[in-house]
Amino acid sequence: MAQVVFTFGDDVSTDAIYPGRFMATVLPTETPQFAFADYTELNTKLKAGQVPPGSVLVAANNFGCGSSREQAASALKGYELIIVAKGFARIFLQNSANLGLRTIICPDIAAAEGDDLEITATRVLNKTRGTAHPIVPLPKARQDIIDAGGLIAYTRKRLMEKHAKA
């Protein structure tokens, strides 16, 4: 069971997820402290360890729009959050697959803070409300990267294959 810890509207930008002023910090081990830095309550809870891994952020359309900064995905990955949204912006979705951050595309998701969700392969079940919401599967291309354990592992494998052939 996964609990919804925060809900957002449309167009949550990467400036909101990871403000530009912290962009000189790049290492995935260091970025989580600045996740949602300007949402003081959420940021404080995250840093205090009050949000267990596997907790869910629910958003509407176009989550992760704006800058390509990978820190936005690595900061959320640091807390092993799951993002369930009606839709995502392209670069953020790709960065998430590359880094292993779980993103669930769920066009008619309806959930409030505190709701308990169960995420299956095809649906998000809102246990609190007794509703079910279908998931749009990730494109196969992205799923392959996730299955390989992220883009670093995927690229490493490809690199080794290339050198084995050469």
Next chain:
Amino acid sequence: MGMTLVQKILARATGQRTVAVGDVVEPAVDLAMSHENGALVMNQFFEIYQGTGLEPKVWDPSKIAIVLDHRVPAETSKTATNQKKIREFVASQGIGRFHDIRGDEGGICHQILPEHGYTLPGQVIVGTDSHTTSHGAVGAFAFGIGATEMAGVWSLGSIFNVEVPATVKVVVKGALPPRVLPKDLILHLIGALSAEGANFKVIEFHGSTIASMSMSGRLTLCNMSVEAGATSGMVPADAETERYLREEAGVTGPLDMLAPDPDAEYARVVEIDASTLVPQIACPHTVDNVKGVDAVSGVKVHQIVIGSCTNGRLDDLEVAAEILRGKRVAKGVRMLVFPASWRIYRQALKQGFLADLIDAGAVIMNPGCGCCLGVHEGALGDNEVALSTTNRNFKGRMGNPKSEVYLCSPAVAAASAVAGVITDPR
């Protein structure tokens, strides 16, 4: 069935006769651009090689460009150290297209690439920056990627798992009225499409207005296409592309003037009559919150910004200088000007535009991203309002979540600087 421009480019980059929308392809990359975030790319690049027993070596140092622009000169020791690591990496890997913090070669990446003739029609260009869409202005397929993806490109020279995007065709006809600029056109389009209206799609620009628009204006359009969610904005190469690349960018080699087929299939066609446009303003805190200038004229501003990869080129500085010549920036207003490159800075100096702006009270900053992303200089105070020619107005973008940013053309910015409130420049 004919192909759109992006289909044609991807077919060629993958050695196929045709590709269909939705196909997953792995095109070879012609140009891979990074800026300060090259430091993170390096980190991921070395991680890929970990445990492989192979020596970390980029696939082709001649196809990698790195431009220091986001925090120049460095504002903290942390940034300076990252920039130093990048310099060392560039030297050890033999990367040729490196633009350091120097008056003879520096500027914003999205200006430096076209200006130096690195970007060509028909290329596949990736950059670790969302505004890499800019380079579609020369007829390339150019899009933003993350740092780890770029590390993959540096390793293998191709970009994995690209889905061939559908295309929105935007046809613009009619002459833009005086002091209505390409920025007003793209703001209008973003307002009409919404911030996600072109998500996962490419925008292809056509029509008589585009045909007679300079490369500078086309760069503005393609730059901001990402604000409608587009993977890339593209202008098929034409006479102006050739003129720009030959005369301004010094390209001497052959040009591949790839064009979409007349019977290409588009996801949507949007038609705009440019002659009816008025100056547009993107209001806080989303870029698609676009209104005609009338709706917000009179709003008091504290900081005016002219610059960035969107509107820091010579024609932008020219229109601002023209409006401000012999006038003064209103009391209580700071006006900051960031030319997009040092080449533009020198041209504007020579033509007297910078003197006009300084005489009016503007502060000329060194070329670079400046205050566009709120990390370096020109931050806003609590409850202050900025009117800026940059491309994003998200909450906190200019360094302070308690401030507001309105986006506009350089003509609106200059006229408003004089009045101290948002003003119609016509």
